[in-house]
Amino acid sequence: MTDVVREVVRRGLCSGCGVCAGLCPAKALAMSIREDGDLAPRVDTPRCLEKCHLCLDACPFSGGVHNPRERNIELFRDQPGATYDENIGWHRRSIVGFRQDRSLREASASGGLATWCLEMLLEKGIVAHAAVVRLADHHENGFFEFRGASSVAELRQAAGSVYHPVEISAIVRQILAGGDGEPWAVVGVPCLCAAIRNSRRLRQRVPYVFGLACGMYQNRFYTEMLLATSGVDGSHVSAVQYRRKSDSGLASNFGFRGVDARGPGVEVPYRGLPYYLGRNGFFRLNACNFCMDVFAETADACFMDAWLPAYWREPKGTSLVVIRNSVIGEMFQEGSREERLWIGEISPEMAVASQRGHVRRKRELVYMRRRIGAPEHAADARPTMAERIDWLLQRRAQIRSKQAWAKVGRKYGPRAFWLAVADVVLMQCLARSVTWTLALPKRVARKCRKMLCHGT
């Protein structure tokens, strides 16, 4: 028996997508939250079928690192008009844009193009259902769950980003059980998209897979911590919004807010605690350290924020979409012609620039995290000393934050948590100050050069 628990979960490589549990023909795997807050399959009944391997074949991390390039080549290289970029893989084109309807754009994470695309697929009858994410009725396995949406109204209720692992096993079982063969669309983070596309059975029944560009993913404790910080009772939560947009300021001027029986909690600005936790590795899934997939390379389209200077001053958000499937490309053209969308073309270089930090961390520094030498063609993959120290401290924060929240944070709240990880926070502050100071002369020189160039 070679099941995914032994090969992936025990090696700390599971991202908790749940595709394996949904595929298991013996229903031997069940998804659950572990003590450290990560979502993962466990062997529910020892019925694993010898030599079945369906779970391992689907898992993007079964080879130790998730590098989707081979699957990307297989799926998209031969599409008419396909073009190649080292960081994006094979794709057709990239666009930026948003929905013209302000209220729908407001409810979405960025410009609302992901929900709009799913709506089009349903309206045109191209798919019968879409798997999207909603607040769960019961929270044992997490605050959120995948649900099948079969109407535009259901899709719109699921708009927005959920920075919380969501597993799809129940929907996978539903898809496979659907004898009528109704086609589905699925939206998810890159590893989930890859797991769907790695499974031959799912590939037939899920003709459309939409990816969300992903920097890194945090586990359930991240949401618990934010809820506690905003003064919301995590056991009676009735709404969680990770990106409540503002009417003014920059595109990143959004906040986290939970609601419980007493009403909404205090809004936590994204640039404060959520950004700090994400940037410094707190509650991060270990699997994310071994993922090279920024642009959901196995997806028909990948949606992300247009984190580019031209769109920063747009508080309602702007989507950037890497398109790999011609049907999706034509849908966008139609939406633009009918003035339901504003869209503009953008180069692959700009798409990469919008996710520069993630490309550096996920694609170029993965060799450092795997402790292997970078291949010759990856000349940029050599980490600086600052990057090496940063990685070691992030790794420490990742492990310690999960232990501290499980032991003291859950019981005594955020203050006790911060006390328990004070040494990690101090080390990170110290390291950042030192590297900032050491880099100062270079930065000043660069500024002077720029000023001189402008002066001439």
Ligand SMILES: Cc1cc2nc3c(=O)[nH]c(=O)nc-3n(C[C@H](O)[C@H](O)[C@H](O)COP(=O)(O)OP(=O)(O)OC[C@H]3O[C@@H](n4cnc5c(N)ncnc54)[C@H](O)[C@@H]3O)c2cc1C
């Ligand atoms: C964990 C995570 C990390 C991300 N990291 C980045 C990043 O680093 N850089 C970047 O530019 N963009 C990132 N994104 C994508 C970004 O947050 C938006 O989702 C994207 O810009 C699409 O916006 P939209 O307005 O077009 O989508 P919307 O119209 O809001 O639709 C989003 C769709 O995605 C579904 N969805 C939301 N969360 C999840 C989830 N966790 N799993 C599966 N489906 C989900 C929703 O149900 C909805 O159907 C991330 C998203 C997630 C979930």
